[in-house]
Amino acid sequence: MARASGAQRWGRGLYWGWLALLVVSLWLPGRPALAYNNPDLLPVEVTPIIDLNRSLTDIQEQALATELESFEAETGWKLRVLTQYDRTPGLAVKNFWQLDDRSILLVADPRGGNLLSFNVGEQVYPLLTRTFWVELQSRYGNQFFVRDHGEDQAIMQSLKAIEVCLTKADGCRVVPGLPQEQWLLTLITSLVGGVICGFAAQPRRTDQRVAWQWVLIFSPLWGMLFIAFGLGPVVSRTADWLPVVRNLAGFVIGVLVAYLTPLFGEPSPSKT
Numbered sequence: 497m498a499r500a501s502g503a504q505r506w507g508r509g510l511y512w513g514w515l516a517l518l519v520v521s522l523w524l525p526g527r528p529a530l531a532y533n534n535p536d537l538l539p540v541e542v543t544p545i546i547d548l549n550r551s552l553t554d555i556q557e558q559a560l561a562t563e564l565e566s567f568e569a570e571t572g573w574k575l576r577v578l579t580q581y582d583r584t585p586g587l588a589v590k591n592f593w594q595l596d597d598r599s600i601l602l603v604a605d606p607r608g609g610n611l612l613s614f615n616v617g618e619q620v621y622p623l624l625t626r627t628f629w630v631e632l633q634s635r636y637g638n639q640f641f642v643r644d645h646g647e648d649q650a651i652m653q654s655l656k657a658i659e660v661c662l663t664k665a666d667g668c669r670v671v672p673g674l675p676q677e678q679w680l681l682t683l684i685t686s687l688v689g690g691v692i693c694g695f696a697a698q699p700r701r702t703d704q705r706v707a708w709q710w711v712l713i714f715s716p717l718w719g720m721l722f723i724a725f726g727l728g729p730v731v732s733r734t735a736d737w738l739p740v741v742r743n744l745a746g747f748v749i750g751v752l753v754a755y756l757t758p759l760f761g762e763p764s765p766s767k768t
Contacts, residue, residue, distance in 0.1 A: 690750020
């Protein structure tokens with residue numbers, strides 16, 4: 497009992513010691529958090545781009561600034577770019593740019609796992625949903641895209657996609673354009689859907705050519721793979737018919753290979 501009471505006293509003492517240390521650390525005056533609101537880093541002249549991380553060249557910055565200003569004059573949508581690393585003006589950019597419900601702020605910071613993040617006004621969401629921003633961030637801000645194309649292309653291509661969608665009457669539910677790796681994924685799902693459909697169509701009786709009832713039973717599976725994951729992402733992101741034709745051909749090839757496989761595996765009849 498004495499040992500238990502001593503351990504309890506020791507634990508209570510440790511608890512109150514940590515609590516006192518926490519209170520003292522919060523009470524003592526510390527260094528101001530200028531990194532989160534530092535207007536000293538803002539430029540003298542108002543410009544739509546603050547490139548503290550030097551992600552853009554001077555020519556790229558001038559051309560992009562002119563494009564963003566022209567886009568704002570034509571459409572009323574305010575697009576702004578902030579690149580940062582160890583220094584950031586933080587909340588000071590809100591008053592500097594007069595950000596409102598029709599504003600979109602792109603922040604490029606390479607310190608995290610993804611280069612891009614977006615602060616979006618309320619009036620933007622009816623045109624560009626939250627899933628759009630998640631896909632835009634994952635497509636252009638991931639480490640592989642930045643490694644292969646650079647931070648400048650990640651910034652400019654994401655801004656281009658935003659401008660294209662804001663000029664549409666109904667906006668965009670997905671990011672326009674079909675990257676090569678995404679199309680390959682849709683092609684694979686089309687092939688797999690065709691293989692499942694082909695296996696389901698194999699005849700189970702000698703007087704049967706196609707097992708249509710099994711094709712219908714498995715239609716939710718191969719239909720989801722071919723239509724939802726094979727054709728859906730393609731037709732929603734591009735008007736080009738070539739990837740559609742390729743996915744359709746992949747589905748047909750998968751059906752034929754799976755359907756004809758038992759025929760090639762049957763032993764040849766004996767001459768005797």
